[in-house]
Amino acid sequence: MNPALAIHWPMVAVLVRRAMNEILRVPGAAIPGVLAPTIFFLGLTAVFGELTELGGFGTEDYQSFIIGVSLLQGSGFTGAATGVNLARDIEAGWFDRLLASPAPRPVILAGTVLSAALRALIPAAVLLTVGFAIGVSWPGFDGLALAIIGVMGLATAAACWGCALALRFRTQSAAPLMQAGMFVLVLCTTSYAPREHLQGWLHTVATINPVTQVLEMVRQGFLGTVTWHETWPGLVTIVALVAVLAAFALRGIRRMAD
Amino acid sequence: MAGLVANARVVASLGARSVRQTFRRPQLAAPIVVFPSLLLAVQTGGAGGAVNLPQFPEVNGFLDFMLAGAMIQSCLLAGNSGGIALAVDLEMGFTDRLFAAPISRYAIVLGRLAGTAALGAISAVYYVVIGLVFGVTYEEGVGGVVLMVLWVTLAAVAFGSIAAAIALRAGRASVVQGMFPMIFVILFLSTAFFPAELMQEPAATVAEYNPLSFVVAGVRDPVVSVVTGEGALKAFASIVGFAALGLGLSALAMRRRLRLG
Amino acid sequence: MAAIEVRGLERAFQGGVKAVRGVDLEVAEGEIYAFLGPNGAGKTTTVRMLTTLLRPTGGTARVAGHDIVREAPAVRRAIGVALQEAALDPLMTGRELIHLQATLHRLPRAEARAKADELLARVGLEHAADRRVGTYSGGMRRRLDLASALVHEPRVLFLDEPTTGLDPVSRKAIWDEVRALNRSGTTVFLTTQYLEEADQLADRVGIIAQGRIVAEGTPSELKAQVGKPHLEISIADGELERAREVVARLGHELPPKDGLVLVELEGGAAQVAPVVRALDEAGIAVESLQLVEPTLDDVFVAKTGRHLEGNGDGSGASVEAAPGDSSEDGARPEQPAEA
Numbered sequence: 089m090n091p092a093l094a095i096h097w098p099m100v101a102v103l104v105r106r107a108m109n110e111i112l113r114v115p116g117a118a119i120p121g122v123l124a125p126t127i128f129f130l131g132l133t134a135v136f137g138e139l140t141e142l143g144g145f146g147t148e149d150y151q152s153f154i155i156g157v158s159l160l161q162g163s164g165f166t167g168a169a170t171g172v173n174l175a176r177d178i179e180a181g182w183f184d185r186l187l188a189s190p191a192p193r194p195v196i197l198a199g200t201v202l203s204a205a206l207r208a209l210i211p212a213a214v215l216l217t218v219g220f221a222i223g224v225s226w227p228g229f230d231g232l233a234l235a236i237i238g239v240m241g242l243a244t245a246a247a248c249w250g251c252a253l254a255l256r257f258r259t260q261s262a263a264p265l266m267q268a269g270m271f272v273l274v275l276c277t278t279s280y281a282p283r284e285h286l287q288g289w290l291h292t293v294a295t296i297n298p299v300t301q302v303l304e305m306v307r308q309g310f311l312g313t314v315t316w317h318e319t320w321p322g323l324v325t326i327v328a329l330v331a332v333l334a335a336f337a338l339r340g341i342r343r344m345a346d
Numbered sequence: 347m348a349g350l351v352a353n354a355r356v357v358a359s360l361g362a363r364s365v366r367q368t369f370r371r372p373q374l375a376a377p378i379v380v381f382p383s384l385l386l387a388v389q390t391g392g393a394g395g396a397v398n399l400p401q402f403p404e405v406n407g408f409l410d411f412m413l414a415g416a417m418i419q420s421c422l423l424a425g426n427s428g429g430i431a432l433a434v435d436l437e438m439g440f441t442d443r444l445f446a447a448p449i450s451r452y453a454i455v456l457g458r459l460a461g462t463a464a465l466g467a468i469s470a471v472y473y474v475v476i477g478l479v480f481g482v483t484y485e486e487g488v489g490g491v492v493l494m495v496l497w498v499t500l501a502a503v504a505f506g507s508i509a510a511a512i513a514l515r516a517g518r519a520s521v522v523q524g525m526f527p528m529i530f531v532i533l534f535l536s537t538a539f540f541p542a543e544l545m546q547e548p549a550a551t552v553a554e555y556n557p558l559s560f561v562v563a564g565v566r567d568p569v570v571s572v573v574t575g576e577g578a579l580k581a582f583a584s585i586v587g588f589a590a591l592g593l594g595l596s597a598l599a600m601r602r603r604l605r606l607g
Numbered sequence: 608m609a610a611i612e613v614r615g616l617e618r619a620f621q622g623g624v625k626a627v628r629g630v631d632l633e634v635a636e637g638e639i640y641a642f643l644g645p646n647g648a649g650k651t652t653t654v655r656m657l658t659t660l661l662r663p664t665g666g667t668a669r670v671a672g673h674d675i676v677r678e679a680p681a682v683r684r685a686i687g688v689a690l691q692e693a694a695l696d697p698l699m700t701g702r703e704l705i706h707l708q709a710t711l712h713r714l715p716r717a718e719a720r721a722k723a724d725e726l727l728a729r730v731g732l733e734h735a736a737d738r739r740v741g742t743y744s745g746g747m748r749r750r751l752d753l754a755s756a757l758v759h760e761p762r763v764l765f766l767d768e769p770t771t772g773l774d775p776v777s778r779k780a781i782w783d784e785v786r787a788l789n790r791s792g793t794t795v796f797l798t799t800q801y802l803e804e805a806d807q808l809a810d811r812v813g814i815i816a817q818g819r820i821v822a823e824g825t826p827s828e829l830k831a832q833v834g835k836p837h838l839e840i841s842i843a844d845g846e847l848e849r850a851r852e853v854v855a856r857l858g859h860e861l862p863p864k865d866g867l868v869l870v871e872l873e874g875g876a877a878q879v880a881p882v883v884r885a886l887d888e889a890g891i892a893v894e895s896l897q898l899v900e901p902t903l904d905d906v907f908v909a910k911t912g913r914h915l916e917g918n919g920d921g922s923g924a925s926v927e928a929a930p931g932d933s934s935e936d937g938a939r940p941e942q943p944a945e946a
Binding site: 189 | 658659660661662680683688694695696698699706707710711713716739755
C-alpha cells in the first residue's frame with residue numbers, strides 16, 4: 089500500500105463508511121442501481137439472443153456474451169451515482185465541511201471513489217445470480233475474479249469521472265452528463281456483438297475505446313478460458329483510466345477554492 | 347364558449363411552460379433526446395448484423411427498422427419526464443397555486459399533456475431528421491412521415507397521461523422516477539428493438555400481444571413497408587387504450603387529491 | 608501575535624462582481640470578533656476565504672499565524688468551522704459525525720470516541736447521540752455543528768451566522784456555548800446579521816457593507832460614535848415647559864418630540880435618578896420615562912445611510928437592500944438557514 093494512503097487510511101475508511109450509508113441506511117436505495125443493469129441484461133438477452141446465429145460470439149448463449157456488458161454497466165451507473173451524490177453534497181454544503189478539515193484532498197477523493205468500488209459489487213452480485221439462473225456459463229474462479237476486478241476497477245474510474253464533473257459543475261443538473269459519459273464508454277465497445285459484426289463507426293470506436301479491453305477481460309471467463317493475452321490489456325486499461333480520471337478529479341478538487 | 351377559450355389558453359400556457367421547463371432542466375431533457383439517440387446509435391452499430399439473419403424482415407438497413415423503437419422510447423421517456431415535472435410541481439406547492447386559481451382542475455393535467463405532446467412531436471421530427479441524415483428511406487414518403495409524427499405525438503400524450511396519474515396519486519417525483527426501469531421492461535417486451543419472431547420466449551409471445559408493439563408497428567410501417575388500414579387501426583386503438591387508461595386514472599387521482607386536500 | 612490578520616482582502620467573482628473590496632482587520636488571541644452586516648454584504652465570502660475554502664483575488668490574510676493561501680493545510684489544522692447552512696449528513700448519527708470529524712483531524716480512535724462523548728454532553732445532545740441527524744431540530748443541528756467544529760480544540764473558531772433561523776431558546780444556548788469556549792481561550796470570529804448577537808457576544812464588532820468594513824470597535828465605542836444616551840419623559844398636561852426648564856439644568860436638552868421632553872445624559876443610566884428627583888421636587892408628575900441608548904443599527908445607519916434593524920423576527924436583521932446586494936456574494940449568496 090502507498091505509505092501516504094496507509095497513514096491516512098482511517099480517514100479514507102471513515103469516508104467510505106459514510107458513503108456506504110447511502111445504500112445501507114436508505115431502504116430500497118440500492119434497487120435502482122441493481123434494477124437498471126438487470127433489466128438490460130434480461131431484455132437484451134430476450135431481444136437479441138438470436139444474434140449468436142451469426143457466429144463468432146464464442147458461445148451459443150447470448151446471455152454468456154452479454155453478462156460482461158451488464159456487469160460493467162452496473163459499475164458505470166454506480167460510478168455516475170457517486171458523482172451525483174458528490175454534487176448533492178457540494179450543493180448542500182457538506183463538502184465544505186470536508187474541505188475545511190485538514191484531510192488532504194486526495195484522501196477526501198479516495199474515500200468517495202473507493203466507496204463506489206464497493207457499492208458496484210451489489211449490482212454485480214445480483215446480475216451474476218440472475219445470470220447463472222438463466223444459463224450463463226460458470227466462468228471459473230479465475231474468470232470470476234477477473235470479472236470482479238473489472239467491475240471494481242471500472243466503478244472506480246467511473247466514480248472519478250462522476251466526481252470530476254461534480255467538482256466542475258457543482259450541481260446535480262450535471263447528472264445526465266455523468267451518466268451519458270459512462271453509457272457511451274461502456275456501450276461503444278463490443279457490447280452487443282464481437283468486433284467483426286460491428287457496423288461502420290462503432291467498429292472504429294470499439295477498437296479504440298479502452299473499455300473494450302476491460303469488457304473482453306471480464307467476458308473471457310464466461311466464454312471459455314481465461315488467458316493472459318486477454319487479461320493484461322484490461323488491467324492496464326483500468327490502471328490508466330483510473331490514473332487519468334483521478335488526475336482530472338484531483339484537479340477539480342484543487343480548483344474548488346478558485 | 348368563453349370558458350372553453352379561457353381553459354384552452356390555460357392549457358396552452360401551461361403546455362408552453364412545461365416545454366420550456368424540459369429544455370431548461372438537463373435532467374428532464376436528457377432522457378428524451380440523449381439516451382434514445384445513444385441507444386439507437388449503439389444498437390444499430392452493434393446489432394446491425396441482425397439483418398443478415400434469415401428470419402429478419404426485408405428492410406433497407408437496421409437503422410430503418412430501429413428508428414420507430416427510438417421514437418417510441420423517446421416519447422415514453424417524454425411522458426415520464428412530464429410526470430416527474432408534475433410531481434415536482436406538487437411537491438413544491440406550485441399546483442396548489444393552480445388549484446386555487448379560477449380554472450378547471452383538469453386544465454392543469456391537460457396543460458402538462460399538451461407540453462408532453464409538443465415534446466413528442468419535437469422528438470419525432472428530430473428522429474426523422476436523424477434518419478434522413480443517416481440514410482433511412484421513408485417508403486411512404488412525406489405522408490408517411492406526417493403519420494409517424496402524428497402517432498408519436500398521440501402516443502406521448504397517452505404515455506404522459508399514465509405518468510401524470512402516477513404523479514397525482516403519489517405526489518412524489520421519486521416514485522415517478524422509479525418508473526424509469528419499467529419503461530425499459532415494456533420496451534424490451536415489445537417489438538421496439540427486434541422482430542417478435544426472432545426474440546426469445548417468453549418475451550416473443552408477450553411482444554406479439556403487447557399493445558406497445560402495435561404502436562411501434564404503426565410508426566415503423568411508413569419507413570420499412572406500407573401503411574395498412576389494419577396496422578393503422580391497431581396503432582390508433584392501442585394509443586386510445588393507453589390514453590383512456592391514463593386519463594381515467596388521472597381523473598380518479600385528481601379527485602382523490604382534491605378530496606383529501 | 609494576532610489570531611487573525613487581514614490586509615486588503617479582496618474577492619471578485621466571474622463577471623467582475625466584487626464581493627469583498629479590500630477588508631482590513633485584526634483579531635487578537637482570545638477575542639470574540641463579530642462581523643455584522645446584511646445579506647450580501649460579503650460576510651460569508653470573507654469567512655470562506657479565511658477558512659481556505661475560497662482563494663482571495665487580492666490582499667493577504669494570516670490565521671493562527673499561517674498564510675491562508677500558502678499555508679492552507681496549517682490553517683485548516685488550527686481552525687474550527689461551523690458554516691452557515693449547518694450542512695450535516697441526515698443519514699449519520701450525531702456520534703458518527705463527530706467521530707468522522709475527529710478522524711479527519713487524525714485523532715486516534717479511542718480519543719475520537721472519548722471526544723465524541725465529551726462534546727455531545729457539552730452541547731446537551733448526549734440523549735440524541737445515536738439518532739440520525741435527519742431527526743434533529745434546527746437548534747440541535749447547530750449545536751452538533753458547533754460540537755463537531757471543536758473536536759481538535761481549535762485555536763480559532765469561525766462561526767458563520769451561527770443562530771440564523773433559530774428560536775430564542777436555541778439561540779441563547781449557542782451564545783452560552785460560544786461564551787464558554789471563549790473563556791477557555793478560543794478566539795471566535797463570527798458573522799451575524801443580528802444586532803443583538805453582535806452586541807451581546809462580541810468584544811469587538813466590524814460592520815461590513817457592500818464588501819467594505821465601514822466601522823469597527825467595541826460595541827460601546829461604536830455606539831458612542833453616533834450619540835449619547837437620552838431620556839424620553841412623558842409629562843402631565845400643562846407642565847411641559849416647566850419640565851424642560853428643570854431637565855435643562857441636568858443635561859443637554861433636545862427639542863421635544865411628540866409631546867415628550869428629551870434630555871441627553873452624559874452619564875447614561877446613572878443620571879436617571881437625579882432627573883427623576885429634580886422633577887419630583889419641582890412637583891411635576893412624570894407619566895413615564897425611557898432611557899434610549901444608541902444601537903448598532905444607529906451606527907449602521909450613520910455609516911451607510913441604511914437600516915440593518917427590523918426584519919420582524921424580533922432580533923433585527925433586514926436591510927433596505929441596495930441594488931445588486933444579493934449577488935455580491937457571487938457563488939454563495941447568504942441566505943437564512945432553514946429553521
